[in-house]
Amino acid sequence: xxxxxxxxxxxxxxxxxxxxxxxxxxxxxxxxxxxxxxxxxxxxxxxxxxxxxxxxxxxxxxxxxxxxxxxxxxxxxxxxxxxxxxxxxxxxxxxxxxxxxxxxxxxxxxxxxxxxxxxxxxxxxxxxxxxxxxxxxxxxxxxxxxxxxxxxxxxxxxxxxxxxxxxxxxxxxxxxxxxxxxxxxxxxxxxxxxxxxxxxxxxxxxxxxxxxxxxxxxxxxxxxxxxxxxxxxx
Amino acid sequence: xxxxxxxxxxxxxxxxxxxxxxxxxxxxxxxxxxxxxxxxxxxxxxxxxxxxxxxxxxxxxxxxxxxxxxxxxxxxxxxxxxxxxxxxxxxxxxxxxxxxxxxxxxxxxxxxxxxxxxxxxxxxxxxxxxxxxxxxxxxxxxxxxxxxxxxxxxxxxxxxxxxxxxxxxxxxxxxxxxxxxxxxxxxxxxxxxxxxxxxxxxxxxxxxxxxxxxxxxxxxxxxxxxxxxxxxxxxxxxxxxxxxxxxxxxxxxxxxxxxxxxxxxxxxxxxxxxxxxxxxxxxxxxxxxxxxxxxxxxxxxxxxxx
Numbered sequence: 001x002x003x004x005x006x007x008x009x010x011x012x013x014x015x016x017x018x019x020x021x022x023x024x025x026x027x028x029x030x031x032x033x034x035x036x037x038x039x040x041x042x043x044x045x046x047x048x049x050x051x052x053x054x055x056x057x058x059x060x061x062x063x064x065x066x067x068x069x070x071x072x073x074x075x076x077x078x079x080x081x082x083x084x085x086x087x088x089x090x091x092x093x094x095x096x097x098x099x100x101x102x103x104x105x106x107x108x109x110x111x112x113x114x115x116x117x118x119x120x121x122x123x124x125x126x127x128x129x130x131x132x133x134x135x136x137x138x139x140x141x142x143x144x145x146x147x148x149x150x151x152x153x154x155x156x157x158x159x160x161x162x163x164x165x166x167x168x169x170x171x172x173x174x175x176x177x178x179x180x181x182x183x184x185x186x187x188x189x190x191x192x193x194x195x196x197x198x199x200x201x202x203x204x205x206x207x208x209x210x211x212x213x214x215x216x217x218x219x220x221x222x223x224x225x226x227x228x229x230x231x232x233x234x
Numbered sequence: 235x236x237x238x239x240x241x242x243x244x245x246x247x248x249x250x251x252x253x254x255x256x257x258x259x260x261x262x263x264x265x266x267x268x269x270x271x272x273x274x275x276x277x278x279x280x281x282x283x284x285x286x287x288x289x290x291x292x293x294x295x296x297x298x299x300x301x302x303x304x305x306x307x308x309x310x311x312x313x314x315x316x317x318x319x320x321x322x323x324x325x326x327x328x329x330x331x332x333x334x335x336x337x338x339x340x341x342x343x344x345x346x347x348x349x350x351x352x353x354x355x356x357x358x359x360x361x362x363x364x365x366x367x368x369x370x371x372x373x374x375x376x377x378x379x380x381x382x383x384x385x386x387x388x389x390x391x392x393x394x395x396x397x398x399x400x401x402x403x404x405x406x407x408x409x410x411x412x413x414x415x416x417x418x419x420x421x422x423x424x425x426x427x428x429x430x431x432x433x434x435x436x437x438x439x440x441x442x443x444x445x446x447x448x449x450x451x452x453x454x455x456x457x458x459x460x461x462x463x464x465x466x467x468x469x470x471x472x473x474x475x476x477x478x479x480x481x482x483x484x485x486x487x488x489x490x491x492x493x494x495x496x497x498x499x500x501x502x503x504x505x506x507x508x509x510x511x512x513x514x515x516x517x518x519x520x521x522x523x524x525x526x527x528x529x530x531x532x533x534x535x536x537x538x539x540x
Contacts, residue, residue, distance in 0.1 A: 066313060067294075067302035067509050068365060131513065136502075144500055196500060199363065200481060201310035201410050 045106055049113040052080040053120070070128045077121035082194060082208055084114035085187045089215045096222075108164055111183070115161040118154050125150075146196035153189035156182045187212055279434050280348055282372055288356025294367040296436055298509050303443045304361065305462055306410050307396065307403035314405070315443035322402050322463065324447040333469035334389035337382065343447045347433050349382075350374035354437070355430060360492045360521045362456035366506045371451050372434030377425045379467070385421065389469035392424040393417070394450055394461040411477045417461035418474030418488065419452065420530075428453055428526055431464075454523040456490045487540040491531070492521035496540045 026034070037044045056073055059065050065072045088110040095103045130137050140147045160180055162168070169176050191212050195205040305315040308322075327343040341349070352372055360366040380392070398414035400406045406413045423429065430451040433440055440446040445462025452459050458478050478486035485499055494504045494517040505514040520527050531539075 067298040068312070068507070070507065070512075071365070128512075129514075136504075140502065143497075144502075146500060201306070201408075203310075 042106070042109065045109060049084070049109065052076065052117065070124070074121065074124040074129065077117050077124060078194065079204075079208075081114055081117040081121050082187075082190050084110060084117055085183070085190060086208065086211050086215065088114055089183065089187060089212070093215060093218050112161060112164055115157050118157055122151075122154055146193050149189045149196065150193035153186045153193060156186040156189070160186075184216060187216075279372065279437075279439060280352060282352035282354055282437075285353050285355050288358070288368065288370070291356050291358065291368045293356055293370050294509055299367060299369055299435060300441050300443060302367075302509060304363075304457065305405075305443055305445065307405045307413075307415065307463070308443065309405045310410060318404055319442035319446075321404065322397075322442045322446065324442065324463075327447050327465075329448060329464060330466045331379065331383045331468075332466065333393070334386045334471060335469045336384035336386060339383065346379075346448065350378045352433070357428075357430075357451060357453035358521055359451075359453065359457055359460075360506060360517065362458055362486065362490070362498065362503075364501060364503070364506050365509055366515075366517075366521075367509050370436055371430055371432040372437060372440075373430040373432035373451065375427055376429045376431050376450070377427060379431060380421075380425055383469070385469045388471045389421055391470050391473055392419050392421060393466075393468040393470050393474040394419075394464050395466035395468070396461055397463050397465045411481055415461060415477045416474060417450065417459055418470075418476050419459070420473075421469075422530055423452070423527075426527060426530065428523060454491060454520040454527045456486075456492060458486070459490050489531075489536075489539050491519075491527075491536065491540075492517060493519055493536055493540065495519070496537055 056065075056076060060069065060073075088107060091103050091107040091110065095101060126132060126137065130140070141151050142148070160182060163172060163176065163179060172179060191205060191209045194208060195202060198205055301316045302312050303315040304312070305319070308315040308318040325343065329341045329343065329346055330338075331341065332338045352374055354370055354372050356368060356370045358366060358368050376392075394417045396415035397403065398406060419429070430453075432445075432449050432451045433447060435441070435444060440449065445460075445464075448464050449462040450460045450464065473488055476486075476488060478490075479488055492503075497503050503517055506517045507514050518524070
């Protein structure tokens, strides 16, 4: 793609670090949106990540949650937690395939949103499904594999969210990366949690499982490549 | 095999005021009216009589009953049946009553609807997934149809078969269940006065997503036992292989009586969410119809025959 940027467009892009990729072939409105995004990418990403929650509020106030709104909200928050986990896990492959390190700048926020939706999902279960009946909740965690898996996945995410700040990264040094590998078992457990809940039609959980398998498969492949070429892999 | 268990008749003077008001409200509801008038003109149902069943219950709304359905023939989402059931053709329609009986007959649906006096019964419906509704059904006791067919001594069970037609039922393109949908009851369960063949709800013809033109309603069993859009009723000697039992035998038993003591392997059955309510309710044994039906299972280990 040619990087011919006409003077007027450069003005529109806010004269910031607009990468040459902003194609002149894009329609004007799209270019405008992209320019806006480029100006404050993290702010816009933050707002975009709030969309699933915003949507639930809109549906809630317009009576669009169906006959069983609590189930709708719980399911929606659950699938969004899983989606954000997968998006977060997609950052490393994106970085490697595009060769652009800038993707890493968004990983923390995406991961924290996965945790955020996970907290909301868990809250709907504890409150709206069990009404904080701790005896029943403990029994549920113990007896039902899908609750056990979901709860374990959530508990694995807690230390990751807690150590997501710069200070922890510095303090934990190399251990930080090791600790954050917990996201892999968490994602696997989250997919199993979904799979076990479904009564019969497993299409949806299988799609999530397939995406996760690709994302994890890539890592295994890279890891094997690395060890084969003799470069010390950690 | 006796079917003489007397229903718990509630004094008619109890309430009904609220039920009446609800009905008016519903009729006034513009959305419901719009939906109703958008339907092609269909033959109205014959006159029916009201009964005492469920007069003390507050029924769910038309909207809830017709938009939140499990009817996998039209997709596995709760809103799929309401969206996709339009392709079902309910006329002409026949119901074949066959098997171990002296008088097998292929009924035209309109003849069948007129053959037995219709009555309205408000029943609780408990889904195996842990939610419930209260639905004002219109129909006739299955026992009357069975008596007419005169089952032989060999008839121990009754099998119900749903229509199988991929064109009309797009969900059948996927082998989620082994189509056609088959359900079954023991003959004494089928003869029980609570067991209903339903052709309507809320005084109207059954909407397609609710199992038009005719379906089974067995209020003390989990909802999936109440087969929809039935084309065949067969008297058999051996326990039929039912759809959900075939799909997951350890999760869905042949009997599937509502039982808070016997959990689904993956979730508890102790409580349920009544659609429209915030807090969960305790699930009642036999969905609260124990006085009428518990004796059908006297001496049976309900944990084994779940």
